[in-house]
Amino acid sequence: MEKYILKLYVSGKTTQSEEAINNLKDICKHNLHNIYDLHVVDVIETPEIAKKDKILATPTLIKSLPSPIRRIIGDLSDKEAVLLGLNLVPVVD
């Protein structure tokens, strides 16, 4: 199975950022069969990466692999909406 390459962009170490990270980790654990590579980018700490990746707002999640590349934005609390946004089919437990 192909590995998921994910990059999450957040602004600072706020509770909002924490929530986004935790929500995403939860989704990865349960729906990506734990086969993923998650990289969190704090746009305040490393604004140059945000600039390079042309990030307009956070939280933004980019799935670079498997193709096609998907970029989603906003709250990640709705698991199904996130999976839909990433063009992934939710795993039925």
Place this chain on the structure above:
Amino acid sequence: MKNKECILIVDDEVHNLEIMTRIFEGEGFRVVTSMNEKETFEIINQDKPDIILLDIVLNNENGLDILKKIKQDQEFRYVYVVMISGKINSPLDKAKGLELGADGYLSRPFEKRELIARIEAFMRHKRTLDDLRKSEQRFKKIIERNPDAILIVDNEGSIKFANPAAEQLFKITVNELLSRVFGYPVIKGKHTEINIVRHDENTVVGEMRTIDIDWDDRETYLTSIRDITERKKIENAIRESEEKMRITLNSIGDAVIATNDKGLIISMNPVAERLTEWSFEEACGKPLPEVFHIINSQTRNTVENPVDIVIESGKIVGLANHTLLISKKGQEYQIADSGAPIMDDKGDIKGVVLVFRDVTSEYALRQQIVASEKRFRSLFEQSGDGIAVHDLEGELIDVNLKLCELIGYNKEEFLKSNLIETSPNKEIIKINEKAFAKLKEEGEVLFETEFQTKTGELLIGEISAKVVEIGDKKLVHAIMRDITDRKKASELLLKSEEEYRQLVETLNEGILKIDMAGNISFVNPKMAEMLGYYVEETIGLSILDIVHEDEHKKVTSLFQSQTIAEHKQTELKFKKKNGQIITMLINSSSIPDQQNKFSGALLGAADITEIKKVQKELQLYKEQLEDLVQERTSKLEEKNTQLEQFNKIFVGREFRIKELRDEVKSLKDELKAYKRN
């Protein structure tokens, strides 16, 4: 005729123009005509025709060229143009016209009815287009002037539209935005927060809301983003402030309950929860009296709801004394509280905040103090001595009943006057002033003074005054004891003492007072005279200084065994100042101290030197007499023998014998009498 729809006919044939003008005017249209390009633009500019009927073939001009110019003109491009073609025109011209933006086509020849119907149809189409265009303009304005950033993104998250507010928010031009991928909005239909990533180092918080829309018949999303940075700052400040307030309220020792203007509870701190035994969750929204049940501790009647009082008065109010709070479970707390209105900017009352605390223990303490004060007051009032409390200026603060009774003034009269002024004569004032000076200097004073009672009687008072600090105030407690009687008694005693003194001093017997250590503390003149001293010289001498050395052992033992105190009569040899020895008969008695213990002795002394001398002489005489008697007795016995012999010889001498026997008898009697003595 202003509202009439206007038709501009452009044709180079006057005949055509006339016919069409007549037809259209007959249908109620306003008709203007033109025969060349220049005239056409002038009319368009001036008359704003709704429809232009433009002939493709004009003298020296091409209708298609005019069409092209109209449709390329920013201002006139939306004018509805219908091309008219003749028999000579090819279908190509028709296609070309439509390509250039013609809105309709009419082919000659046309029948009048058909022409009218076609024009009506074009008019309707034109109206619809106008409406759409107007609507589009309105929406465009709304979108462009919207203060929220509006993005339209496709399913991939690419930006398809951005309004000027988006340019402002992202600090990126609309064109640049149109080349960017925003991202597929995950959450739709509700507000979520995002952070705008800008490169000007400003942190911007946006509130994003996305809805599904159709855009060019594609599935797209309209995302509006509102800059809520300021709101967030304010919210955070408010939250912080609220948190601070909450922490403050939670940590203060007083209970706090807040209500709205209807008197319904909106806030409560933990102390209030503890005292009322209502949790805030339970109490929230309930009317205050239900949770904050207060009664008068003395009458046990319900106390008026403080919220009503505050709302009615609009002022801060304190609760009445003796307020009891009854908790949910019936626990009673004595409380002290106050209520204050919560007002908005306009000064309207929005609610009431009630602050109260448990003063049960304070109240009990106060009650104890009251009781204690009562006890002390009764002690004060019932004291056998007069008591006055005054300040250092002599201003009376309190007097007890005994003092009133003694002096004859009532409390009111006393308290109205200054202590010094109350004193009835100058001399007393002087004494009091002196005493006052001492009192101020040393903090306490004991003195005697005379008082004149209201009825004029003179009393002697012993005043014991002491400065005491009560709180931060210095007061004087003056206790006055009526010593008039004592004074009289001591005067009598003094007199009696004087009499005794005289008696002692003129007594023909010596009096000697010695202390426990045997030192002389008093002698009367007779004693001094007997010992050959002046009275003054004897004081301080030891008893051993005046007693003969032979007697020292005896005196010391008398003292040690304290037998000197036992009313014993004894003879002691004394040594006079000039060394002469005298014998005294001593009567001693003890002087007990206050604890009835031996503290010294009083000796009464009589010079018995002469008596002793006489006694001695008498003894001598007696002894001589005895010798004499002895001698006589032996003589008598001798004579008796002689007589017996004589009797034997000479009976006749019986008479003489009798005489001798009488003589013996008388001598024997004499001797007997001596022996008895």
